[in-house]
Amino acid sequence: MDYGKSYSRTIKSIDDEIKRMNLKKKALLDEKKKTEEKLYHWMRNNRFTEFEGFKLDKIKPKDNLITVRRGKKEKEDDAIRLLMETGIPDPVELYKQLQSINKPKKVEKV
Numbered sequence: 068m069d070y071g072k073s074y075s076r077t078i079k080s081i082d083d084e085i086k087r088m089n090l091k092k093k094a095l096l097d098e099k100k101k102t103e104e105k106l107y108h109w110m111r112n113n114r115f116t117e118f119e120g121f122k123l124d125k126i127k128p129k130d131n132l133i134t135v136r137r138g139k140k141e142k143e144d145d146a147i148r149l150l151m152e153t154g155i156p157d158p159v160e161l162y163k164q165l166q167s168i169n170k171p172k173k174v175e176k177v
Contacts, residue, residue, distance in 0.1 A: 104128045 103126040116123050143162065150158030
């Protein structure tokens with residue numbers, strides 16, 4: 068019984084420490100990003116292409132583009148439409164067969 072509590076507390080303690088470290092890492096990455104942006108503008112204004120190992124192209128601020136993900140139904144409809152356009156006689160059934168082939172099989176770990 069004592070071992071179980073000890074293991075449980077250790078796991079919770081480790082989880083808490085991981086959360087703290089992840090928050091610290093996020094703060095450091097944000098600070099790095101802001102500093103790189105400042106360095107980029109300084110290098111551009113002073114016509115540097117490289118400064119102390121930092122290349123202008125590497126630290127250029129990225130555009131904040133959002134990737135729009137399509138839903139499962141939309142992907143399925145597109146695939147079936149493509150199969151129809153290709154001339155497959157029963158595209159819905161073929162799509163279902165392809166999906167069943169692609170599903171990973173669960174194997175018991177030894």
